[in-house]
Amino acid sequence: MEETISLKEIFEVIKKRILLIISLIVGAALIAAVASYFVLTPKYESSSMFVVNQKQQEDQSSEFTQSDIQANVKLINTYNVIIKSPAILEQVIDELGLNYSVGQLESSLNVSSAENSQVVTVTATNSDPALATKIANTTVQIFQQEIPDILSVDNVSILSEAEMNGNPSPVSPKPMLNIAIAIVLGGMIGVGLAFLLEYLDNTIKTEKDIEDKLGVPVLGVISHVSDDDIQVNQFQSRKQTRSRGEMHGTQEEKVN
Structure with a gap:
């Protein structure tokens, strides 16, 4: 015979184990707060932007055709790979004197562009906001210098350089978000554990x-x-x- 549980029984189980559930919620929130404020290292982001555009020739008209724009957009996928390649990143490491490997520097960089956009954003993440700014700017500058030799094209122009604000804010960790997630997880674990204990409890009480x-x-x-x-x-x-x-x-x- 299939067993069913009523809403009243659910509330009774929660009421019976309410101290356990509250303890898990408070414990999870405290752990998340301590980890966010005292354990995890703050990370800062800084972004530099460049635009992909065909260099004008004297015998060409001053307007770009749609085919030129589409060709530039397709090149961006190639550029996204090249900019994070050892050919570029090794020079960035040497230029800034970083104690990083190419893999470590690559993991700290994010290259993105909007759909059908010729603008590419290079974002560097680092625990030092000043170093993140230098990495973003140096990467774009070296990429602009090297791309003519790599692909025999000269169609990269720096749109905006990364700048560090007077009071930079870390992008991670986010303490309030972490605490909120911990509270939800603590509540779910607490309720689940309460029902598990109730299911395993086979003693006769009534x-x-x-x-x-x-x-x-x-x-x-x-x-x-x-x-x-x-x-x-x-x-x-x-x-x-x-x-x-x-x-x-x-x-x-x-x-x-």
């Missing part, structure tokens, strides 16, 4: 549990009496007996 497991009705219930209850009951009985004796003595004195 008369209904006995009827469900044994299939017989409950005829009576014997309450558990602790030593404290016995002592309290004895004390109350003695007190009541003493009070009755005093009342009886008083009544006899009045009769006499």
Whole structure:
């Protein structure tokens, strides 16, 4: 027979394990806060942009045709590979005196362009905002210098250089976002663990549990009496007996 669980039973399980759930939520939030503020290293981004455009020749008209623009857009995919190649990045490492390998520098660079756009954005990520700015600018400059020799074209122009603000803000970690995610995950884990513990708990607690497991009705219930209850009951009985004796003595004195 298929077992079902009602909404009331769900709330009962959550209510029963509410301290466990709250503890996991608070613990996850604290771990995320400590990791975001004290463990993870802040990362800064800086971007430089260049535009891909055919160099004008004296015998050509001053306007670009649609085919020229499409050709430039197709070249961008090639440029995105070249700009992150060892031919460019090794020169960037030498120029800035970086203690990086080509692979490390490549992982810190992101090259992107909007669809059907001739503008390419080179973004460098680093724990030092000033170094991120230098990496972005140097990479674009060296790429502009080397591309004529690599592809025999001269169609790259720097659109804007990376600049460092007076008070740069890190792009990661994001403490509030991390804490919010941790709270959600902590709540989900807490609720899941509460239902798991409830599922694994096969102890008998109520008369209904006995009827469900044994299939017989409950005829009576014997309450558990602790030593404290016995002592309290004895004390109350003695007190009541003493009070009755005093009342009886008083009544006899009045009769006499």
